[in-house]
Amino acid sequence: MAEYLRLPHSLALIRIRNPPVNAISPAVLYGIKEGLQKAVSDHTVKAIVISGADGKFCAGVDIHVFSTPWSSDTGLGDLVDEMQRNKKPVVAAIEGMALGGGLELALGSHYRIAHVQTETGFPEVTLGILPGARGTQLLPRLIGIPAALDLITSGRCILAGEAFKLGILDKVVNSDPLEKGIKFARTILDQPLECRRIMNKTVPNVPNMDAIFSEVFAKVRKQYPGYIAPETCIRAVQASVKHPYEVGIKEEKELAVYLVESGQARALQYAFFAERNANKWSTPSGVSWKTASVRPISLVGVLGKHVGEFLDSPHLHMVRAAIYLVPSGVKFCGKHIAVLAPLILIQVHELFILCVRTGDGNFFFFFFVVLGPELRTYTLSHSTSSQLIEMENILVPRGWGEVVSTFLTISNNGTMNIHVQVLCRHTVFSSLRDSIYVIYIRNFRVSDLAGLDVGWKGRKGQGLTGPALPPGTPARKRGNIRYCPIPDILCESGRFGQKTGKGWYQYDKPLGRIHKPDPWLSKFLSQYRETYHIEPRVISQDEILERCLYALINEAFRILGEGIAASPEHIDVIYLHGYGWPRYRGGPMFYASTVGLSTILEKLQKYYRQNPDIPQLEPSNYLKKLAAHGNPPLKEWQRLAGTPSSKL
Numbered sequence: 001m002a003e004y005l006r007l008p009h010s011l012a013l014i015r016i017r018n019p020p021v022n023a024i025s026p027a028v029l030y031g032i033k034e035g036l037q038k039a040v041s042d043h044t045v046k047a048i049v050i051s052g053a054d055g056k057f058c059a060g061v062d063i064h065v066f067s068t069p070w071s072s073d074t075g076l077g078d079l080v081d082e083m084q085r086n087k088k089p090v091v092a093a094i095e096g097m098a099l100g101g102g103l104e105l106a107l108g109s110h111y112r113i114a115h116v117q118t119e120t121g122f123p124e125v126t127l128g129i130l131p132g133a134r135g136t137q138l139l140p141r142l143i144g145i146p147a148a149l150d151l152i153t154s155g156r157c158i159l160a161g162e163a164f165k166l167g168i169l170d171k172v173v174n175s176d177p178l179e180k181g182i183k184f185a186r187t188i189l190d191q192p193l194e195c196r197r198i199m200n201k202t203v204p205n206v207p208n209m210d211a212i213f214s215e216v217f218a219k220v221r222k223q224y225p226g227y228i229a230p231e232t233c234i235r236a237v238q239a240s241v242k243h244p245y246e247v248g249i250k251e252e253k254e255l256a257v258y259l260v261e262s263g264q265a266r267a268l269q270y271a272f273f274a275e276r277n278a279n280k281w282s283t284p285s286g287v288s289w290k291t292a293s294v295r296p297i298s299l300v301g302v303l304g305k306h307v308g309e310f311l312d313s314p315h316l317h318m319v320r321a322a323i324y325l326v327p328s329g330v331k332f333c334g335k336h337i338a339v340l341a342p343l344i345l346i347q348v349h350e351l352f353i354l355c356v357r358t359g360d361g362n363f364f365f366f367f368f369v370v371l372g373p374e375l376r377t378y379t380l381s382h383s384t385s386s387q388l389i390e391m392e393n394i395l396v397p398r399g400w401g402e403v404v405s406t407f408l409t410i411s412n413n414g415t416m417n418i419h420v421q422v423l424c425r426h427t428v429f430s431s432l433r434d435s436i437y438v439i440y441i442r443n444f445r446v447s448d449l450a451g452l453d454v455g456w457k458g459r460k461g462q463g464l465t466g467p468a469l470p471p472g473t474p475a476r477k478r479g480n481i482r483y484c485p486i487p488d489i490l491c492e493s494g495r496f497g498q499k500t501g502k503g504w505y506q507y508d509k510p511l512g513r514i515h516k517p518d519p520w521l522s523k524f525l526s527q528y529r530e531t532y533h534i535e536p537r538v539i540s541q542d543e544i545l546e547r548c549l550y551a552l553i554n555e556a557f558r559i560l561g562e563g564i565a566a567s568p569e570h571i572d573v574i575y576l577h578g579y580g581w582p583r584y585r586g587g588p589m590f591y592a593s594t595v596g597l598s599t600i601l602e603k604l605q606k607y608y609r610q611n612p613d614i615p616q617l618e619p620s621n622y623l624k625k626l627a628a629h630g631n632p633p634l635k636e637w638q639r640l641a642g643t644p645s646s647k648l
């Protein structure tokens with residue numbers, strides 16, 4: 001809702017109140033409109049101040065409403081125009097944040113005064129939509145095309161100081177912006193408003209406008225491959241240059257509706273809430289992220305080549321350092337490796353996952369943190385490419401390390417031959433229609449980076465290959481289960497990956513980073529097929545997608561059914577942050593819900609019938625239970641299939 005207050009000195013105050021972040025719901029919108037009408041019809045009111053309760057101006061439109069019919073026409077844009085056209089001056093007194101629709105409300109105001117700590121921006125693009133309540137038409141008029149394009153296509157939020165320099169804010173204050181706003185409003189009661197209406201301005205002209213747009217199109221295509229929102233945002237901004245305001249806002253609306261109704265918007269908004277829900281974990285004993293206290297760690301073992309670069313040596317390092325635990329979401333300098341707090345509080349040998357995202361939007365290694373009094377080893381991820389790292393924290397039970405580290409491997413084992421095919425048909429792969437394939441291809445790169453001999457050693461230890469393998473074991477079977485010996489053969493040929501200059505790919509030199517497909521592999525595969533009498537066949541794109549992905553999804557259902565993961569959202573967040581799953585596809589569980597559970601079940605049944613020696617293709621009981629309900633929404637899964645006893 002929004003409160004209306006009559007203030008002394010001919011002023012009225014409209015205050016948005018919708019905890020926790022004063023998001024714009026239908027009730028809030030109605031409240032602001034009603035307040036505006038009251039102020040207009042009260043002839044004793046000469047100016048209006050708009051603010052947000054509890055130190056937060058407004059975090060934008062309530063994201064929940066984008067899955068309701070209201071989203072196709074919120075009426076927020078009309079309200080923004082109504083504010084601009086208002087005959088009485090409107091002053092936005094901004095504190096905390098003015099994001100998305102919140103910033104659009106501020107742009108609809110004639111003056112904007114903000115506290116120095118305020119964050120402003122248009123994060124819509126990260127939710128798969130665009131600032132569709134006049135944002136794409138007003139911001140370019142106010143700050144020019146290059147700066148507007150930057151903010152709208154990146155979704156980045158900026159502090160008040162930068163917003164002031166860009167011309168978004170009129171004043172930045174160190175004290176209560178409401179107090180300052182009220183004071184200021186008293187000084188502008190009779191000032192003309194024409195020049196304060198952004199809609200009346202023309203977009204500042206720059207000589208090379210076409211080149212600027214072409215460059216930004218190329219940049220976002222490279223930076224956000226597969227995402228439709230960034231390019232659509234550019235088109236909307238282009239409309240502000242091409243058309244007068246009244247036409248531009250119509251084009252903005254059409255583009256906004258196209259995005260709101262897209263599957264990508266649904267996936268990205270799902271990811272937004274999934275991340276927040278995943279961080280709310282707690283153990284059956286009541287420990288949660290919130291109740292965990294922060295404690296320093298003094299001894300850390302760091303594994304990994306990238307960490308090596310950071311520490312000057314490519315191998316294992318024991319680092320004595322003061323390492324401070326930080327709350328989730330806090331940005332911290334890459335030099336301070338941080339570990340999640342709760343792992344200290346819970347009993348020994350608990351395993352956790354660190355999901356790490358670099359500040360520049362790249363996903364980098366996440367690994368497991370193992371803690372125990374004897375085993376003082378932490379495997380940490382580290383990105384050398386960024387100074388800022390954000391972390392997600394997810395609770396997983398003891399033993400999960402094994403499960404997760406083999407999560408992909410498990411699903412890969414069943415589909416290794418297919419993966420190798422995909423790798424050899426690199427050109428085909430790059431034309432495949434879905435970038436989810438990327439994570440499979442990335443697997444080969446990651447294996448090369450980690451060293452193929454690592455897995456080889458593990459398999460030798462398990463007696464799957466090497467001297468412990470009983471004589472007479474068929475090369476492609478272990479018991480009744482199909483086995484793919486190709487990675488072992490690669491290792492036997494000295495192809496350990498990047499460190500030896502060849503693995504799944506060939507590299508410019510040992511330890512080199514420049515990779516390219518290796519004709520050796522194709523030749524080797526032909527010989528391999530001949531040796532084992534494998535009839536070559538064309539594997540369709542659909543089959544590749546289904547066998548790779550559905551095996552993985554099947555495994556995720558098994559994990560859910562065993563109570564190892566707390567919810568489907570947890571699994572998705574792990575994939576988004578750990579495996580580089582394309583965010584606009586939501587995560588494997590969300591993806592499954594969009595494909596349809598019965599479709600996935602049928603396909604798995606088909607592939608399992610054809611390949612009974614690949615257990616990963618045998619549909620899990622949990623999937624079967626759920627599919628019996630048709631295609632229930634993801635939120636209903638655990639209620640319908642029953643919540644297994646938690647292993648957390």
Ligand SMILES: CCC/C=C/C(=O)SCCNC(=O)CCNC(=O)[C@H](O)C(C)(C)COP(=O)([O-])OP(=O)([O-])OC[C@H]1O[C@@H](n2cnc3c(N)ncnc32)[C@H](O)[C@@H]1OP(=O)([O-])[O-]
Nearest residue numbers: 020021023059060061062063099100101123131132133276
């Ligand atoms: C025509 C359309 C044009 C306009 C489009 C828009 O405006 S699109 C919108 C453009 N705006 C954005 O994209 C802003 C998105 N939001 C953010 O970036 C951050 O939440 C933050 C910076 C506002 C606060 O960060 P923080 O680390 O301090 O806190 P936190 O992140 O944990 O959130 C606290 C709680 O608030 C909830 N919640 C938050 N925002 C919204 C929302 N808009 N809606 C609903 N809920 C929202 C959040 O789910 C959580 O709820 P929970 O779990 O407690 O039940």
